[in-house]
Amino acid sequence: MRTVDWQDEAVILIDQKVLPWKLEQVALRDYRAVAAAITDMTVRGAPAIGATAAYGLALAARQSQASTMAELIADLQQAAQVLNDARPTAVNLAWAVDQLLALATADRYSTPDALRAAMLAAAQRIADDDVIANQKMGMYGATLITEGSTVLHHCNTGALATVDHGTALGVIRSAHEQGTAFHVLLDETRPRLQGSRLSAWELERLGVSYDIIADTAAGYYMRRGEVSMAIVGADRIAANGDVANKIGTYQVAVLAHAHGIPFYVAAPTSTVDLSLPDGDHIPIEQRDKDEVLAPYGCELAPAHFRARNPAFDITPNEYITGIITECGIASPDYQTSLRAMVNAGQGVS
Amino acid sequence: MRTVDWQDEAVILIDQKVLPWKLEQVALRDYRAVAAAITDMTVRGAPAIGATAAYGLALAARQSQASTMAELIADLQQAAQVLNDARPTAVNLAWAVDQLLALATADRYSTPDALRAAMLAAAQRIADDDVIANQKMGMYGATLITEGSTVLHHCNTGALATVDHGTALGVIRSAHEQGTAFHVLLDETRPRLQGSRLSAWELERLGVSYDIIADTAAGYYMRRGEVSMAIVGADRIAANGDVANKIGTYQVAVLAHAHGIPFYVAAPTSTVDLSLPDGDHIPIEQRDKDEVLAPYGCELAPAHFRARNPAFDITPNEYITGIITECGIASPDYQTSLRAMVNAGQGVS
Numbered sequence: 009m010r011t012v013d014w015q016d017e018a019v020i021l022i023d024q025k026v027l028p029w030k031l032e033q034v035a036l037r038d039y040r041a042v043a044a045a046i047t048d049m050t051v052r053g054a055p056a057i058g059a060t061a062a063y064g065l066a067l068a069a070r071q072s073q074a075s076t077m078a079e080l081i082a083d084l085q086q087a088a089q090v091l092n093d094a095r096p097t098a099v100n101l102a103w104a105v106d107q108l109l110a111l112a113t114a115d116r117y118s119t120p121d122a123l124r125a126a127m128l129a130a131a132q133r134i135a136d137d138d139v140i141a142n143q144k145m146g147m148y149g150a151t152l153i154t155e156g157s158t159v160l161h162h163c164n165t166g167a168l169a170t171v172d173h174g175t176a177l178g179v180i181r182s183a184h185e186q187g188t189a190f191h192v193l194l195d196e197t198r199p200r201l202q203g204s205r206l207s208a209w210e211l212e213r214l215g216v217s218y219d220i221i222a223d224t225a226a227g228y229y230m231r232r233g234e235v236s237m238a239i240v241g242a243d244r245i246a247a248n249g250d251v252a253n254k255i256g257t258y259q260v261a262v263l264a265h266a267h268g269i270p271f272y273v274a275a276p277t278s279t280v281d282l283s284l285p286d287g288d289h290i291p292i293e294q295r296d297k298d299e300v301l302a303p304y305g306c307e308l309a310p311a312h313f314r315a316r317n318p319a320f321d322i323t324p325n326e327y328i329t330g331i332i333t334e335c336g337i338a339s340p341d342y343q344t345s346l347r348a349m350v351n352a353g354q355g356v357s
Numbered sequence: 358m359r360t361v362d363w364q365d366e367a368v369i370l371i372d373q374k375v376l377p378w379k380l381e382q383v384a385l386r387d388y389r390a391v392a393a394a395i396t397d398m399t400v401r402g403a404p405a406i407g408a409t410a411a412y413g414l415a416l417a418a419r420q421s422q423a424s425t426m427a428e429l430i431a432d433l434q435q436a437a438q439v440l441n442d443a444r445p446t447a448v449n450l451a452w453a454v455d456q457l458l459a460l461a462t463a464d465r466y467s468t469p470d471a472l473r474a475a476m477l478a479a480a481q482r483i484a485d486d487d488v489i490a491n492q493k494m495g496m497y498g499a500t501l502i503t504e505g506s507t508v509l510h511h512c513n514t515g516a517l518a519t520v521d522h523g524t525a526l527g528v529i530r531s532a533h534e535q536g537t538a539f540h541v542l543l544d545e546t547r548p549r550l551q552g553s554r555l556s557a558w559e560l561e562r563l564g565v566s567y568d569i570i571a572d573t574a575a576g577y578y579m580r581r582g583e584v585s586m587a588i589v590g591a592d593r594i595a596a597n598g599d600v601a602n603k604i605g606t607y608q609v610a611v612l613a614h615a616h617g618i619p620f621y622v623a624a625p626t627s628t629v630d631l632s633l634p635d636g637d638h639i640p641i642e643q644r645d646k647d648e649v650l651a652p653y654g655c656e657l658a659p660a661h662f663r664a665r666n667p668a669f670d671i672t673p674n675e676y677i678t679g680i681i682t683e684c685g686i687a688s689p690d691y692q693t694s695l696r697a698m699v700n701a702g703q704g705v706s
Contacts (some may be wrong), residue, residue, distance in 0.1 A: 199571045218663060221666075222572070223571070223573045228604060249705075256573025289456045316568045
């Protein structure tokens with residue numbers, strides 16, 4: 009079962025809001041519902057929302073009643089705007105929408121139905137390519153995980169954050185499948201608890217040894233010498249290697265640096281945004297305070313208490329030991345190495 | 358209303374497990390129930406559990422049917438053991454029990470009833486001294502909080518963590534009462550959420566400007582230059598100034614250091630344990646994984662998922678800008694300055 013799929017003229021998503029209690033899929037037949045599912049985090053994870061947005065735009069093409077190319081392109085541009093606005097930080101969303109929009113404006117298709125078919129095929133290819141990219145990242149990254157080590161992981165970057173297999177958690181999965189014995193410490197990842205709800209659910213199913221820890225305990229285990237490496241995903245990577253990722257990533261990177269622990273990022277080249285010189289140009293989404301005070305309806309503190317809830321942070325490149333992509337592991341200087349990975353990635357896909 | 362009090366032959370505690378929803382007191386008439394209330398965190402906070410244990414031992418003296426001094430002392434030693442075993446990390450508990458036991462073995466009292474009366478008076482004095490110490494800490498510490506600044510605070514160190522007023526949150530309260538305008542960022546402090554449940558409740562009542570943040574967001578605000586100083590309490594301070602405090606404190610200290618932000622600890626001299634050379638000799642309590650997976654009955658993740666839950670961590674002295682006590686602010690070298698504070702504190706009380 010893929011996290012993001014297409015069946016019977018609908019976008020099919022695993023509903024990540026009801027995991028780990030229930031494994032359920034939702035079928036969406038309106039691109040506006042697809043955008044809403046991205047905003048409310050029914051689907052989350054940068055690669056997963058990229059594929060979802062691609063399918064969403066393919067769906068918009070099929071929903072459109074346009075009988076001329078001009079009408080269809082106008083409808084698609086409107087739908088692209090709605091999808092792009094669903095969440096601001098992960099670049100995979102805009103990247104996927106741009107890939108499909110380029111088809112619409114390339115003068116390669118002469119009829120609306122030909123364009124509709126091409127867009128669905130392109131969305132399928134983005135989804136399929138994501139799975140292949142994750143397996144390649146797993147292959148490259150698994151070499152970094154050694155027998156008997158302990159790997160700290162933040163947020164969820166597994167099959168659920170992608171179309172299948174995962175990025176950072178995909179590296180962990182690949183190492184496990186190769187027979188390496190190691191332990192994983194999963195940051196629970198407040199406020200939305202992707203670590204304790206989604207990553208733990210995935211590692212349970214895979215049979216990987218793990219313990220959930222409160223985000224407050226990462227430094228404790230590092231100081232005790234019980235963390236061998238840290239690995240996370242990314243929502244957007246600037247040209248200089250600065251990484252936007254789930255709130256709390258930056259802290260893990262600073263702590264890893266202070267303890268001399270390698271800190272790796274795993275992300276496909278579609279997450280790299282060469283148009284931005286550094287991380288401070290990446291927009292950071294601010295989400296509702298209810299996620300802090302009452303996650304998933306669990307009232308932890310009264311609703312009238314004040315809270316702030318930034319969803320992402322920026323980790324500067326100097327804290328990052330390497331960036332694992334589907335084209336290999338980029339090392340500093342990222343300005344050069346990342347561009348080479350992106351060029352290689354475009355050659356592949 | 359004091360957090361810890363004595364009324365009608367009973368130890369009276371504010372039940373911190375039902376805050377911020379309900380402000381309720383429990384009356385305990387058996388010292389074993391007092392120990393249980395410390396273990397299950399009906400009462401928590403190093404100074405508060407110190408005073409609670411003192412009242413608990415005074416209660417044990419009154420519960421004892423002993424008619425000779427030898428019998429009473431034997432009963433007290435047994436009760437002291439039960440109270441000491443309630444929680445391992447905060448030294449205030451053992452410190453308070455030792456203060457009262459010293460009366461029992463000092464040959465100053467010739468009858469059991471005289472000793473019973475003296476022990477209750479000593480417990481009262483420990484409670485009263487705590488309030489005075491906190492007010493003095495507030496006076497010294499308030500000078501560190503400047504107009505327009507933002508103070509990051511971890512866990513709860515307010516009136517609820519003490520007999521009244523508070524340590525680190527007492528410093529914040531004193532600065533507010535002096536008319537300084539500033540903002541407080543409250544780490545929610547997973548797993549038990551003392552920040553979002555207790556500290557927020559206290560600052561709401563005091564009218565201090567605050568926002569709760571997930572523990573994952575502290576580094577984000579520091580990197581943005583939005584944190585002027587960090588202040589925390591302590592559960593035990595070793596002779597060299599290493600500090601045991603609520604899990605997550607160490608991370609805040611490392612982050613503050615990385616950003617050049619002053620990091621202060623506020624604690625009475627009763628929290629200093631000169632018998633321990635450094636923090637690595639302080640026992641760290643490991644608590645039940647349910648606090649991570651289902652705090653206060655809120656099921657965040659399934660009960661069968663694996664989790665680890667260290668309750669405290671050690672912050673090495675090199676990360677600490679100053680230690681605010683009731684006798685002044687100790688600066689490095691703490692080996693010398695802390696001993697001077699403890700000696701001055703013993704002279705006062």
